[in-house]
Structures are given as C-alpha cells and as structure tokens.
Amino acid sequence: MAESVAALSPPLLAHLARRIGADGPMSVAAYMEEALFHPRWGYYATRDPLGARGDFVTAPEISQVFGELIGLWCAALWQRLGAPDPVHLVELGPGRGTLMRDALRAARVVPDFARAARLHLVELSPVLRAAQAHALAAAAPAWHDDLATVPAGPMLLVANEFLDALPIRQFVRGAATWRERVVTMEGDALAFALEAAPADEADLAAAAPGAVREIRPASRTLARAIGERLVAAGGAALFVDYGYWPSACGDTLQAVRRHRAHDVLAEPGEADLTAHVDFADFARAAEAAGARAWGPVPQGLFLERLGLSARAARLAANAEPDAAARIRSGCTRLAAPEAMGRLFKALALTPADGPPPAGFA
Ligand code: SAH
Secondary structure, three states: OHHHHHOOOOHHHHHHHHHHHHHOOEEHHHHHHHHHHOOOOOOOOOOOOEOOOOOEOOHHHHOHHHHHHHHHHHHHHHHHOOOOOOEEEEEEOOOOOHHHHHHHHHHHHOHHHHHHEEEEEEOOOHHHHHHHHHHOHHHOOEEEOOHHHOOOOOEEEEEEOOHHHOOOEEEEEOOOOEEEEEEEEEOOEEEEEEEEOOOOOOOOOOOOOOOEEEEOHHHHHHHHHHHHHHHHHOEEEEEEEEEEOOOOOOOOOEEEEOOEEEOOOOOOOOOEEEOOEEHHHHHHHHHHOOEEEEEEEEHHHHHHHHOHHHHHHHHHHOOOHHHHHHHHHHHHHHHOHHHHHOOEEEEEEEEOOOOOOOOOO
16 A cells, blocks of 8 residues: 555645545545645645636736725725724735735825835745745735734735635535535545534535535634734725625535646646635624624626726726727726626625725725
C-alpha cells in the first residue's frame, strides 16, 4: 500500500491518499482546504489563477469601475461614521490587489480618508501576496492569515469572491436521515462516499431523498467575528459573491480550470474549487452577533445604484474608440442579468442601528 501510494502522481494526490489511508475518508471541507491551500501543492499556494491566461476572471479584473465604486462606497461610509482616524480598511482575499488599487485611487476625492485608512489584507496565498505588494506598495499594507490579527477599532471591510472559496460540508438526504458526503480512495483515484452524519447537524430540515444541503462553518465563524467587531467599534462590511437567498438545497460544489468546468476530484490542486454562497445563512450568523445585514442586492442593481452607467460613460467619453468599447462591454458584463448582474449579489453588514449603506436603500 505505502509503495503504491508514494507512486501516485501528482504529489497532492499521494498526500491525500496517505491521509485517507491513515485517518479514513475526509469531509468535503477538509478536501477543499487541502486542494486549495496545502502549503506546497495547494491550488492557491502555487499560482496566480486570475485573468484570461489563468483559470477565471473576477469583477475587478473585468472593469476598473468595480473597484472605483467600492472605494467611493467606503469613503462615503467613513464620512458618515464621523471620519474616524485611524480607520482599518480591510480586504479579505484581495487577489492581485486590483480592486483595492482602483478603490484607493477613486477614494482620493475624499483626501482625509486616504490619510486615515490603515490597509489590512487577509490573504493566505504567497503568490497573490506578492502581487498585492506590487499593486498596493504606496498604501503600505499589513498582511494577515486571518481577520483575528487585524487590530480592534472602526473598520471598513470588503471582500469580492472570498466566501465562495471557504470550505463547505455537504449532506445528502437518505430515505429518513441525512448523511455526510466524504472523499475517499477507490483504487488509485479519489471518489465520493456517504457516511452517517454527526448528530449536531440538527439544523438540517427534512427534505426529499437525494437532496443536498451545504454548510459552511468558516463563513459562520467569520460572520460572527465581523458582527462582533462592528457592534463594538462601528463600521461596515461589504461582500460580493455568487450565491443564493433564501437558504436552499442543491449541490453547488464546482471546479474550474482554464475558464471551464472541471471534475471536482480529478486533479486536486490544479483547479479552483468553490461553492455558491448561502447569503441567508451568512446574514443569520452576523445578526446573531448583534449586527444588521442588508440585502443581498443583485450586483447589477447594486452597481447601478452606485453610479455604474454614469461612471462608464464618463470614462468612455475620454477614451479612444477601442478602449471605450472595452469599458462599455466590461460594465455590461458586470451588470447584465444574463452575465454577472443577477447571480452575483452584494450583502452589507453594519451595527444594528443606523441607515442603510449606499446601494442598499
Ligand atoms: N478578490 C479577488 C480575488 C478572488 S479569488 C478578486 O475579486 O479578484 C479568492 C481570493 O481569496 C484569493 O486571493 C485567495 O487566495 C483568497 N482566499 C481564499 N480563501 C482564503 C482564506 N481562507 N484565507 C485567506 N485568503 C483566502
């Protein structure tokens, strides 16, 4: 056994086979964690996955307007908070740093905001940290593995396509009970199997046999931590991601490689793994900590309320014809319902009292 496992390639598959051999089948969440963030062979440890030549493209990489509007959203909220100095400007999973670079450039219209803002980037990938250091050098960011080490105080937090990467557990309804989907070995290959679900999964309501329910423990922990910080020191948080509201059943685990759907188990560490965000579950966890959740609002509507069309028109008017066409098509892609405008949604968290943030009225 040991010999055949050691011969498995790539090395992450051999590592998973050893782990399953020693400890038994692993949850889908444990599999996602290994595949995405194993320090040597994990997907994010080994590459910059973004862009046309990578595996997927995100909103800030499609149009500068996305980050600019979010920068103005932050600056306006900061003024409404009474212009606290310092204020912690936090981004979770900043990718190449593009969103924050565009946000800080646009937020210069409120000069005191840039002076008061202390930039904190929560990022595990060493490759993407290097890209962020390059893009954001002027703002002297501090990096964190986790929100826990960001200092206490008033906070404006943004995260685009971060929650979808947090590991999910999957439960499958049998005739009368839920079972947990796990990852095991079948010969030399990874395969799904079902195990009796732990008794603490009591929050799973009855459903038709075969239904799949996804639970994301790390997003509940995060929502609670952010809620507690906002209640204690003020501020706001903005999450943009693809997902659903209200909570529902469905298998949304997906692998993407080179802009195409890929088998979830076929090449661990070589494809991005995500699942759609259960916005209602996330909002409930933040509200249980005393915060208030706003939205979710479809991305197209949210960006339009922040001034997407006007900003795009102004940029296009000053651009060469080719560049103007790219600006228009980028904004259409972000906002059109059949593109990213409806599946992607924006959700904000604030302390319980106070008016809605811009875009959530
Ligand atoms: N926000 C960027 C990148 C999205 S890709 C954009 O819109 O372009 C997901 C990002 O989240 C990457 O930077 C990835 O390394 C980071 N990430 C995912 N899970 C993480 C975790 N648990 N802790 C810290 N960073 C994480």
